[in-house]
Amino acid sequence: MIYTGFVRRVDSLGRITIPSELRTLLNISARDAVEIFRIEDAFVLKKYSPCDIFTGEMDELIEFEGKKISKNSILKMAQIAGFTIV
Structure with missing residues (x-):
């Protein structure tokens, strides 16, 4: 603390x-x-913050570093970064 x-x-x-x-x-x-x-x-x-910090989505949230992010946002960011999702 x-x-x-x-x-x-x-x-x-x-x-x-x-x-x-x-x-x-x-x-x-x-x-x-x-x-x-x-x-x-x-x-x-x-x-x-009960929703995705980027889109406001409330479905399939994952908490990361104290922030909530939807799986859809993670997938979109991965695509933008050039990662291939299998």
């Missing part, structure tokens, strides 16, 4: 504010959905 130096208090409704510097760094805008994961005694927030 990377220490950010940010400390926030939980309000009476259980909410916290994500600092604008972190929202900018993670490309999180107002009204964006975030996923919440628990790892032992820590929470991890991640911008939620």
Whole structure:
């Protein structure tokens, strides 16, 4: 983990504010959905992206480097790169 130096208090409704510097760094805008994961005694927030980052497709998604990509996009990229798909 990377220490950010940010400390926030939980309000009476259980909410916290994500600092604008972190929202900018993670490309999180107002009204964006975030996923919440628990790892032992820590929470991890991640911008939620349920569809292909290139086409918006929602079928046959594969997660790579924290991003979702459809099999169709992978095949198209492989063709553009000159790979032969058997």
